Amino acid sequence: MKALQGVDGHVAWVEAERPACDAGQVRIRVAAAGLNRADLLQRAGLYPPPPGASLYLGLECAGVVEEVGAGADWRVGDRVCALLAGGGMAEEVVVDARHVLPVPEGLSLHEAAAIPEVYATAWLNIFQLGALKAGEKVLVHAGASGVGSAAIQLCKAFGSPVWVSVGSPERLAYCESLGAAGGVVRNGNLDDLKQLGPFDVILDPVGASYASLNLQLLALDGRWVIIGLMGGRKVELDLALVLGKRLEITGSTLRNRDDGFKAELLRELRQQVWPLFSEGRLSPQLVDTYPGEFAEAAYAELASNQVSGKLVLVIDPALA
Incomplete structure (x- = not known):
């Protein structure tokens, strides 16, 4: 599969090994992935992934479940978004099933790709900590x-x-x-x-x-x-x-929290925050989407510090 990697302050699509989907995990066919400032730091070589995490860019994504590991409470074909420690900017990603949330009613996959990381960060740091x-x-x-x-x-x-x-x-x-x-x-x-x-x-x-x-x-x-x-x-x-x-x-950092902590955080988000999207009280604030081949331009716009809201990289246009 193809995945996006930071290389000497730039980004490049590379061939990556397809990860195995083990018990308690799901494989997501990625439609789109949100851009975050942490990706900029990783691209520059200043923010390496936590031990065991994917080396590729992307802390959040949305797509369709295409494989379910034993014990995971999802079904093939479910439209989902996920919080990741890395690897969301790839054709596929395998993630702990507890770190996956349903796409809120009324949102597209592109919009859903813009919400897990930022809403988890805001909820953790303002309401919990x-x-x-x-x-x-x-x-x-x-x-x-x-x-x-x-x-x-x-x-x-x-x-x-x-x-x-x-x-x-x-x-x-x-x-x-x-x-x-x-x-x-x-x-x-x-x-x-x-x-x-x-x-x-x-x-x-x-x-x-x-x-x-x-x-x-x-x-x-x-x-x-x-x-x-x-x-x-x-x-x-x-x-x-x-x-x-x-x-x-x-x-406070979120990326290097353990799997159990993230699972509990997302459980709380699903209960208290996710319904507000369907009610129209919360919005992804998606500013723009970029095709995967223009990933470098997307990161340049994010680095400009002129973006109000979120940018999303489209990985698989067929899943829009």
């Missing part, structure tokens, strides 16, 4: 990203107001269209966020460059969840603020 309660205030940095788009919609759906920091007025308007109460443009004055806070939960993919400001923005007993380091990894912090405000600072 961030322990968000209805009515509490949330700040999402990089609010127009795929994860940010999911986070805004989830906060709105579960009764918490959310604000954002973004890269342009157009991206701020996009976030407000999803339900954000407002926010700031980062090339302006980020200190304006102080007028909108304090915040109970901050979802932060930026890291060092926003760290000192985050401590000032958090409310008493606030939670700061760090999911990325786009703004650097090293910073000096005023720990008196951490003590005085009783703050919680959590570093």
Whole structure:
């Protein structure tokens, strides 16, 4: 089969061995796969897959089940999407059956390919680790990203107001269209966020460059969840603020979590989040699709940091 591999900062389709489908697993014929910033890092050689995971790109996909291992609760022909530690950008992928979800009613396979990674990330970090309660205030940095788009919609759906920091007025308007109460443009004055806070939960993919400001923005007993380091990894912090405000600072990754953890996370998503897609309260925010042969262009667009929402790579057009 063909699979997409990161090579010297670029991507290339290569011939790959067809994986075996063992007990508790399913084989998915991939229709499409969502692009994520983690793929950019892996493409650049900066984010190797966890031990035992596929070496190929792709942390989420959608398609049709074509083989079911013993004990797996799926049927051949089921339309599904999956959360992966890698390998979604391939003609086929084999995955733990517990990491597979049905395509929400009313969504296409292309749309479904854009939801597992970002909605799992937003749910884990805001609602589980961030322990968000209805009515509490949330700040999402990089609010127009795929994860940010999911986070805004989830906060709105579960009764918490959310604000954002973004890269342009157009991206701020996009976030407000999803339900954000407002926010700031980062090339302006980020200190304006102080007028909108304090915040109970901050979802932060930026890291060092926003760290000192985050401590000032958090409310008493606030939670700061760090999911990325786009703004650097090293910073000096005023720990008196951490003590005085009783703050919680959590570093979080999803890709290297164990299979049982991911299975429980997806079980919760299926129960509490998936019905909201069918009700029209959540949307994949699919911006554009790229044919597989234009994978390099798709990654170039993602790397531009101008995308509001999600990009998807189409692997098998016949499954659209």
